[in-house]
Amino acid sequence: QVQLVESGGGLVQAGGSLRLSCAASGRTFSSYFMGWFRQAPGKEREFVAAGDSTYYADSVKGRFTISRDNAKNTVYLQMTKLKPEDTAVYFCAAARRASGSYYLIRSYDYWGQGTQVTVSS
Numbered sequence: 001q002v003q004l005v006e007s008g009g010g011l012v013q014a015g016g017s018l019r020l021s022c023a024a025s026g027r028t029f030s031s032y033f034m035g036w037f038r039q040a041p042g043k044e045r046e047f048v049a050a051g052d053s054t055y056y057a058d059s060v061k062g063r064f065t066i067s068r069d070n071a072k073n074t075v076y077l078q079m080t081k082l083k084p085e086d087t088a089v090y091f092c093a094a095a096r097r098a099s100g101s102y103y104l105i106r107s108y109d110y111w112g113q114g115t116q117v118t119v120s121s
Helices: none
Strands: 003-007 010-013 018-025 034-041 046-050 065-071 074-080 087-094 115-120
Touching: 003 087, 003 115, 010 018, 018 034, 018 087, 034 065, 034 074, 074 087
Parallel strands: 010 115
Antiparallel strands: 003 018, 018 074, 034 046, 034 087, 065 074, 087 115
């Protein structure tokens, strides 16, 4: 099994950048498929980014980058050109097997506790 802990959230002005980290525990981390989701107040949790091949929601494409460092058991979400609508709690997630439905919550087996990102205008 994998345990996930996000960090790096905070308050940033529109147009700024922020890098989120998700530290994982587990011997088989390198074999897990990783993704990021976010949830804004009053809205459903939505897909943001996933995979080493990199898949992105249209709303963040060109601004966000997902990456991982297996030696550090960590996955990252580099966010640039942040907008107020990016304000949300961001969650990292791990799937035991890769899936064509990488954008669905049901595809993931483990979740972090979330980290708050607030973008001011």
